[in-house]
Amino acid sequence: MSELANVPVAGPENRVLSSTIANQLLSLRKCYSIADPTQPVIDLLDEQPALYSLLSEAVMPIEKAFGEGHILEMRAQFSDDDGLLKVTIQLPADFGPDPEIGLESFDRDWWLDNCHRSGGALVFDYEIQDAV
Amino acid sequence: MPFDWREFLLVAHALRNQSGEGFQRTCLGRGYYFVYNLGLIRARSMNFSGQIPGLHRKLWNWCQMHTDPLIRQMGVDGLRMHSLRISADYDGASIPNLAREVKTQLSRAEAFERLTAQVNGQAPPVRLGP
Numbered sequence: 517m518s519e520l521a522n523v524p525v526a527g528p529e530n531r532v533l534s535s536t537i538a539n540q541l542l543s544l545r546k547c548y549s550i551a552d553p554t555q556p557v558i559d560l561l562d563e564q565p566a567l568y569s570l571l572s573e574a575v576m577p578i579e580k581a582f583g584e585g586h587i588l589e590m591r592a593q594f595s596d597d598d599g600l601l602k603v604t605i606q607l608p609a610d611f612g613p614d615p616e617i618g619l620e621s622f623d624r625d626w627w628l629d630n631c632h633r634s635g636g637a638l639v640f641d642y643e644i645q646d647a648v
Numbered sequence: 649m650p651f652d653w654r655e656f657l658l659v660a661h662a663l664r665n666q667s668g669e670g671f672q673r674t675c676l677g678r679g680y681y682f683v684y685n686l687g688l689i690r691a692r693s694m695n696f697s698g699q700i701p702g703l704h705r706k707l708w709n710w711c712q713m714h715t716d717p718l719i720r721q722m723g724v725d726g727l728r729m730h731s732l733r734i735s736a737d738y739d740g741a742s743i744p745n746l747a748r749e750v751k752t753q754l755s756r757a758e759a760f761e762r763l764t765a766q767v768n769g770q771a772p773p774v775r776l777g778p
Binding site: 593594595596597598600602616623627628631632634635636637639640641643644645646 | 700701702703704705706708709710712713717720721723724727728730731732734735737738739744745748752755
């Protein structure tokens with residue numbers, strides 16, 4: 517068994533995670549910034565097991581479409597009756613090309629062939645940072 | 649006579665330049681609900697049988713699982729707009745670059761309308777302008 521089994525994850529909830537989810541979070545944190553609170557993200561990863569592999573595979577297509585080095589933020593969103601995991605590619609205010617073209621390229625080259633695996637629970641979008 | 653959901657797009661378009669976060673958030677929501685109802689009508693005509701609760705996600709997931717890539721694109725675009733609508737209506741935190749997000753949401757709504765027309769074999773709708 518992994519030494520990560522039953523690792524408490526920092527955060528207000530401090531719930532004990534399964535080794536699988538704990539390992540997934542460790543791995544995802546290498547590429548994604550996970551917004552607080554973490555627990556809703558964990559719940560969505562648990563609800564839709566395919567999300568982990570999709571998120572792992574998405575990094576290269578994102579870099580191909582938008583370039584390397586951008587922060588990829590992951591956060592959970594909830595309405596009254598459903599929840600989503602949203603990945604936001606954080607782009608600087610002076611990002612050159614039209615980001616919609618990057619998004620179309622990402623969709624065409626990868627996401628449209630893989631979105632069927634997500635259970636309708638995963639969104640990729642970009643966000644332009646406010647100019648300082 | 650059934651309600652024409654495009655009125656929501658017209659309302660969002662009319663409010664887009666109003667100052668005030670409430671107006672801007674309303675644009676995000678109305679722009680999405682135009683697209684949601686357009687997508688729902690199309691999906692129902694193709695035997696989509698999803699029901700509440702969670703109908704929004706069920707609809708876009710159904711589209712994303714479709715064999716027709718145009719319908720899958722509807723699913724991807726619709727869920728993206730749903731996400732912005734959740735931010736607008738459920739998240740009290742400030743939305744970075746809100747005016748830009750409104751412009752993007754309305755542009756995507758019109759693109760969705762053109763995509764749906766293509767799926768339906770109809771002529772593209774008249775653009776609303778900048």
